[in-house]
Amino acid sequence: MLDLRIDNAVLPDGRSAMTLGVQDGRFVALGAGLDLPAHQRVDAQGMLLSPPFVDPHFHMDATLSYGLPRVNQSGTLLEGIALWGELKPELTQDAIMERALRYCDWAVAKGLLAIRTHVDVCDPRLLAVEALLEVKKRVAPYLELQLVAFPQDGLLRGARGPDQHLETLKRALGMGVDVVGGIPHFERSMEEGARSVRLLCTLAAERGLRVDMHCDESDDPLSRHVETLAFETQRLGLQGRVTGSHLTSMHSMDNYYVSKLLPLMAEAGLHAVANPLINITLQGRHDTYPKRRGMTRVPELLAAGVNVAFGQDCVRDPWYSLGSADMLEVAHMGLHVAQMTSQAAMRQCFDAVTVNAARVLGLQQYGLEPGCHADFVLLQARDPVEALRLRATRLRVYRRGRLVAQTPAAVSRLDLPGRPSSTDWMG
Numbered sequence: 001m002l003d004l005r006i007d008n009a010v011l012p013d014g015r016s017a018m019t020l021g022v023q024d025g026r027f028v029a030l031g032a033g034l035d036l037p038a039h040q041r042v043d044a045q046g047m048l049l050s051p052p053f054v055d056p057h058f059h060m061d062a063t064l065s066y067g068l069p070r071v072n073q074s075g076t077l078l079e080g081i082a083l084w085g086e087l088k089p090e091l092t093q094d095a096i097m098e099r100a101l102r103y104c105d106w107a108v109a110k111g112l113l114a115i116r117t118h119v120d121v122c123d124p125r126l127l128a129v130e131a132l133l134e135v136k137k138r139v140a141p142y143l144e145l146q147l148v149a150f151p152q153d154g155l156l157r158g159a160r161g162p163d164q165h166l167e168t169l170k171r172a173l174g175m176g177v178d179v180v181g182g183i184p185h186f187e188r189s190m191e192e193g194a195r196s197v198r199l200l201c202t203l204a205a206e207r208g209l210r211v212d213m214h215c216d217e218s219d220d221p222l223s224r225h226v227e228t229l230a231f232e233t234q235r236l237g238l239q240g241r242v243t244g245s246h247l248t249s250m251h252s253m254d255n256y257y258v259s260k261l262l263p264l265m266a267e268a269g270l271h272a273v274a275n276p277l278i279n280i281t282l283q284g285r286h287d288t289y290p291k292r293r294g295m296t297r298v299p300e301l302l303a304a305g306v307n308v309a310f311g312q313d314c315v316r317d318p319w320y321s322l323g324s325a326d327m328l329e330v331a332h333m334g335l336h337v338a339q340m341t342s343q344a345a346m347r348q349c350f351d352a353v354t355v356n357a358a359r360v361l362g363l364q365q366y367g368l369e370p371g372c373h374a375d376f377v378l379l380q381a382r383d384p385v386e387a388l389r390l391r392a393t394r395l396r397v398y399r400r401g402r403l404v405a406q407t408p409a410a411v412s413r414l415d416l417p418g419r420p421s422s423t424d425w426m427g
């Protein structure tokens with residue numbers, strides 16, 4: 001007897017009228033017309049059943065701090081970093097944890113069950129690291145949190161000096177932070193940026209860790225750190241374990257140079273993460289008109305064989321005042337900014353916040369096939385494109401076969417002459 005059986009579901013790949021069986025927190029059966037005895041049955045009523053959303057790029061130590069101690073007037077990345085620097089001395093562990101846990105509640109309600117978050121490791125007290133390690137432990141029963149040691153002030157540029165910053169970053173890794181981060185475009189020169197990439201990739205290779213760098217997050221067409229990142233990935237045998245985040249300078253780069261760069265990135269097995277809501281907001285701020293969009297070249301990266309995912313990056317913090325842990329909103333913006341409007345491209349945008357993002361994190365047993373963890377979300381939509389169009393309601397969210405969140409279907413009652421009595425915007 002199964003623990004749970006879901007009937008009449010549509011899967012993201014288009015298979016319909018599917019039955020899924022769950023036992024001991026895992027999928028054990030998947031097929032059309034299966035008749036399996038189960039303690040509990042759920043009729044999906046032809047709605048889309050997807051693996052959970054995955055956010056490959058977030059800053060949980062800063063989230064929900066909007067307005068503290070003031071708001072970002074220029075709207076730029078650089079003022080955001082300065083503002084975060086003002087806030088840091090005032091942070092307390094309790095406040096970071098309270099905000100992070102609140103954000104995780106939002107995430108689960110939105111079917112977002114795995115998040116890679118960067119955590120600032122420039123403060124020698126490592127307050128934020130301690131707080132987020134505790135949050136990671138507390139949310140483990142319902143959400144997978146992966147932490148990246150992120151030297152926000154620059155590994156080589158930070159005020160305490162390179163040796164001290166490297167020591168603090170290593171201490172954070174020793175405490176249990178999972179991934180090595182970096183910010184080469186914020187170092188003092190292109191050369192120093194390249195040196196930070198080499199240092200940090202070498203450190204990751206020595207420790208058998210993954211790498212995720214904020215890389216070329218600028219409108220500078222001559223920023224070249226992703227080239228160095230691809231080179232070091234290959235040199236150190238880190239293929240498939242390294243992510244370049246943002247990569248916004250690729251938007252402004254010379255087309256010939258990009259035609260050389262894309263195959264290098266693919267060859268190195270680099271993952272690319274674009275953060276559409278934030279990139280469209282922060283980049284191009286020094287332009288008059290035309291204003292650059294500042295998102296990396298998503299369709300071209302995908303065509304070159306690079307795994308591309310979309311991240312939320314910021315929610316109500318020094319860089320971005322909006323956001324709600326809704327990865328469909330993230331993908332919706334990515335679709336527009338990248339002009340990915342064909343049916344196939346829109347499905348790729350759905351993948352960018354589910355399967356592709358799971359590959360960035362290196363999640364195991366992610367998916368709907370038998371043997372995978374029974375983590376999934378039932379959406380009020382009939383396919384991924386409709387889910388994107390409606391930023392569909394997450395009707396039911398399951399983690400390891402357990403219902404962890406549910407939301408009533410969105411429907412509006414109408415009182416119009418000669419018209420139906422309600423609409424749900426579907427079809």
Ligand SMILES: [Zn+2]
Pocket residue numbers: 057058059118214313
């Ligand atoms: Zn970021």
